[in-house]
Amino acid sequence: MSRAELDDRVRSAIEAVVEPELGRSLADLGLVREVRTGPLGGVRVEVALTSRGYPMAAELRTAVTAAAESVTGVRKVSLDFTVLSEAERERVAGSVRSVPEGVSPARAVYAVASGKGGVGKSSVAANLAVAWATEGKRVGLIDADVWGYSVPQLFGIHRAPTAMNQRMLPVPAHGVGLMSLGFFVAENEPVVWRGPMLHKALSQFVTDVAWDDLDVLVLDLPPGTGDVTLSVLELLPDAALLAVTTPQPAARSVASRVGAMARSVSMPVAGVIENMTELVCADCSARTPVFGSGGGTQLAAELGCPLVGQIPLDIQLREAGDAGVPVVLSHPDSPSARALRQTAAAVRPVRRSLLGRSLSLTPVTR
Numbered sequence: 001m002s003r004a005e006l007d008d009r010v011r012s013a014i015e016a017v018v019e020p021e022l023g024r025s026l027a028d029l030g031l032v033r034e035v036r037t038g039p040l041g042g043v044r045v046e047v048a049l050t051s052r053g054y055p056m057a058a059e060l061r062t063a064v065t066a067a068a069e070s071v072t073g074v075r076k077v078s079l080d081f082t083v084l085s086e087a088e089r090e091r092v093a094g095s096v097r098s099v100p101e102g103v104s105p106a107r108a109v110y111a112v113a114s115g116k117g118g119v120g121k122s123s124v125a126a127n128l129a130v131a132w133a134t135e136g137k138r139v140g141l142i143d144a145d146v147w148g149y150s151v152p153q154l155f156g157i158h159r160a161p162t163a164m165n166q167r168m169l170p171v172p173a174h175g176v177g178l179m180s181l182g183f184f185v186a187e188n189e190p191v192v193w194r195g196p197m198l199h200k201a202l203s204q205f206v207t208d209v210a211w212d213d214l215d216v217l218v219l220d221l222p223p224g225t226g227d228v229t230l231s232v233l234e235l236l237p238d239a240a241l242l243a244v245t246t247p248q249p250a251a252r253s254v255a256s257r258v259g260a261m262a263r264s265v266s267m268p269v270a271g272v273i274e275n276m277t278e279l280v281c282a283d284c285s286a287r288t289p290v291f292g293s294g295g296g297t298q299l300a301a302e303l304g305c306p307l308v309g310q311i312p313l314d315i316q317l318r319e320a321g322d323a324g325v326p327v328v329l330s331h332p333d334s335p336s337a338r339a340l341r342q343t344a345a346a347v348r349p350v351r352r353s354l355l356g357r358s359l360s361l362t363p364v365t366r
């Protein structure tokens with residue numbers, strides 16, 4: 001094969017790599033500056049980064065190097081990064097889109113809620129998002145749990161999002177685009193904002209973020225039935241509720257208030273997820289219902305929706321959350337990861353009834 005042919009093959013392989021922040025190929029974004037192969041299978045590659053402090057350089061280096069090395073005849077890859085000029089950056093930024101106000105950024109929107117804190121709502125939301133992403137869906141996750149945000153920790157991300165064309169880019173991690181108030185505050189700093197400011201922040205997370213044609217948008221709601229939940233419903237009227245509870249009667253009865261709130265604003269309930277269903281003994285397979293049993297089934301019956309999943313108590317789930325890699329990725333064969341994947345497969349979109357909704361239609365009289 002001639003050097004020119006090898007150059008072409010390496011260029012095609014590299015150009016197919018997807019730039020993680022914008023979710024588009026390097027060819028699309030025009031970021032591959034140079035590919036030059038030497039006589040002994042050495043390749044010099046130059047790729048332009050979209051900004052000086054580009055946060056995904058390590059990931060991009062790994063992906064570009066692997067793509068070049070996958071071409072037969074390539075022995076050694078040397079990759080240099082440069083940065084787009086202002087004019088080039090403006091061209092790329094011009095293609096950053098966001099959804100117009102009032103239009104849903106995703107085909108399905110699920111608001112994950114619980115009656116009280118600590119039942120595992122955020123862990124479930126994070127793992128469902130990753131499970132859908134591993135199925136090939138384009139998934140976004142908004143951490144609407146503004147006072148108790150845990151998405152940065154669960155995904156191991158502690159940096160602010162990149163801004164482009166006056167839009168924030170979702171922070172990519174483990175295949176999911178993320179947005180969280182936690183990305184904007186120093187670690188452990190309390191959030192003391194009140195209702196209207198939080199509503200504004202959430203509305204920016206929906207309309208000022210470049211969510212690009214998502215299949216699924218997951219919202220991790222704060223526990224309870226407060227203002228933030230109502231704000232979310234106002235901003236994303238097509239959201240369907242996924243109610244998380246433990247099997248305990250007390251947890252179920254608080255969760256049922258969330259269901260009642262959803263009904264009062266005509267929000268459909270896509271399902272109930274029972275978390276911490278039982279502890280499975282690693283050595284003897286004995287199952288212990290630490291938090292009692294029946295809560296999920298009863299809540300589903302009360303809300304008139306399916307029980308879409310039962311997730312066991314699993315130390316690997318807790319460890320994975322602490323390590324910043326959701327359990328469906330870090331321990332895919334663990335009991336909780338299996339149950340979470342099954343749950344993701346069982347959730348079906350539900351449409352909100354048009355009854356009682358004001359439609360933006362004007363009747364025509366002849």
Ligand SMILES: Nc1ncnc2c1ncn2[C@@H]1O[C@H](COP(=O)(O)OP(=O)(O)OP(=O)(O)O)[C@@H](O)[C@H]1O
Nearest residue numbers: 117118119120121122123148276312313314318321
């Ligand atoms: N099935 C499970 N097995 C083991 N540990 C779990 C399970 N589900 C959640 N946990 C652990 O329980 C703790 C609380 O979980 P998580 O933060 O997801 O709950 P939450 O309902 O979102 O809480 P909050 O509303 O306070 O944010 C975490 O340490 C998490 O790792």
